[in-house]
Amino acid sequence: MRILVFTNTPAHVHLYRHAVARLEERGHEVCVLGREAGCTTDLLEFYGMPYRTYGEHVPETASRLEFGTALASQFARIARATLEFQPDVVFGRGPYAAAAGTLARAPTVLVLDDEPTDFNHTISRPFADTILSPSVTRRDLGDAHYTFDGFVECASLHPEVFDPDSTVHEYLGIDADEPYAILRFNALEALHDAGLEGFTPSQRRDLIDRLGERLTVFVSDEGGTLDLADLPARPYDLHPALIHDAMAGASLLVADTGTMVTEAGLLGTPALRYRGTDDHVYGEFQELERQGLVEQFDTYAEVRDRALALAGDGTAADRWQRRREAYVTDLVNLTNLLVDVAEARGSVDRLDPSSRRVVRPRSVVSR
Template identity: 75%
Template sequence: MRILVFANTPAHVHLYRHAVDRLEEAGHDVLVLTREYACTTDLLEFFGLPYRRYGEHDVTSSSKSTLARELGGQIGSIVRETIRFRPDVVFGRGPYAAVAGTVARAPVVLVLDDEPGDFNHTVSRPFADCILSPRVTRRDLGDDHYTFDGFKECAYLHPEVFEPDRAVREYLGVGPDEPYALVRFNALDALHDAGLEGFTRNQRHDLIERLSEHATVFVSDEGGEMDLRDLPARPYDLHPALIHDAMAEASLLIADTGTMVTEAGLLGTPALRYRGTDDHEYGEFQELERVGLVEQFDAYDGVRDRGLELLADDDATGRWERRRREYVGDLANLTDLLVDVAETQGRLGELDRSSWAALQPSSR
């Protein structure tokens, strides 16, 4: 079987990487189509996944018109690569997967999370043969939409899949018991980020200075524009493939981006999300708040003060780890599900009993 997977962001690489490995081990031909964006191709190289580029994403502009023009120029490359590979099934999201599935006349499986019903969903939904999303998304996308008990991050952070590398402290240059905080600043340059604002420059500086009084601070700046030379912080400069190991050992993560907050919560690390101007209510964050793994804040002072409070609390990481053990182990192992869906070419009725039991029609 020939399986085409779209990985347009670093998060997509992690979502599919274990499934790609297992499908290749089972004798299937797999191709990952990607674009040059952030560390996406670095991750594909690190994990040894078979990929080809269809274009690149300009991080200097996040306007919808610019992103639409960019997509228009990438369609031709996607069509050529799809015709060359001749997939039997396509995995992805948005117009990318829709175009490939149409050209190949192959089933399209969309794996979605709880982003707003924007351009990506509007374009791709009519072309989907199967839509999978976390049960907490609270949306009904039709008869072909099925939900699972968990998060898309369960494909790579489920306890059955993820084993942290404790040597990451040595790589970071921190002691065995030295507390450290990870701060992630969003570039806000994706299509679904258009018009949103996160931490301001002054807030970034204040947050770093205050946190550094209690812990070593590492900054992951997605936009790559921060100058840390006069600030009490170190750049997070390990290979991006090690970020989950670093999060698992951290005492705290604060971010104005969603994916890393979800990841830290699922790893049992205290995780705080600053919403900035994003007023959309995401089902994933509401669920993780409910079980005490994530906290969200509308005001900057609130997220800063809560971060300082957690760093001063010696039992905070222990509480988060207990909550993780009680909650995350019972969620679906999404990699198992993705492999089974691929091998049935999106025909969910042919899934084995355990995979079928993990799914529920969204309209129910």
């Protein structure tokens, strides 16, 4: 079989990397179409995935002309790659996957989470043969929509597929028993981030100053605008493929972005999310809050005070790990499901009984 996979962001690389490797091991031909967005191509290279690039991420600051020109160029490259590859099934999300599946007349599988915008869903839903999402997703996308108990991040972070690198402290240049925090500051340039505000520059500096008095602080600044020269922190500068190992070894993660908070929670690392002006209700965060793995805050003072309390709590890491073991182990290993759906040519009805049991129609999931 020939399987086409879209990786529009770094998170999508992690979503599909184990499935791609396993499908290739089973003799299938896989083509990954990636977009230059953040560290996407760095990850594709690191994991040796068979990829081509179809374009670059267009920031929200681009003009309509720039956006339209870039979009037309991307769709043209996707069309050429799709016609050359002739896939039997397409995996992705949004208009890119929908266009490729339609052009190739191949079943299209969308793997979605509870993102705030309707654009991707509205454009792609009519062309999808199968839609997969976590059971906590709040949308009902019709008869083709199936859910599973877990998160899209379970494809790379389920205990069956993720084994943290115990030498990550060495890579970070700190002692093996030295506690550290990771602060992740969002650039807020994605389509779903339009109009949102996270930590202000002064709040970032204040948080670093205060946390730096209690433990070692590493800063991952997506926008690259924060000067750490006079602050008690170091830039997080490991290869992006090591971020999950670094999060697994951290005593605390604080962020104004969603994906890394979800990932840290699933790894059993105390994870705090500052909502800022984001008032969208995400099913994933609600579930992780119920499990005691993630905490969310509406004001800077609240997230700051909670971060300082956890930084001084020597028992917090053990509590979070116990919660993780009690909850995450029983979630669906999404990599297994993706491989099974690919080999069933995108059809849930063709899955064998054991695989079919882990998905259910969204319409029967209680809201």
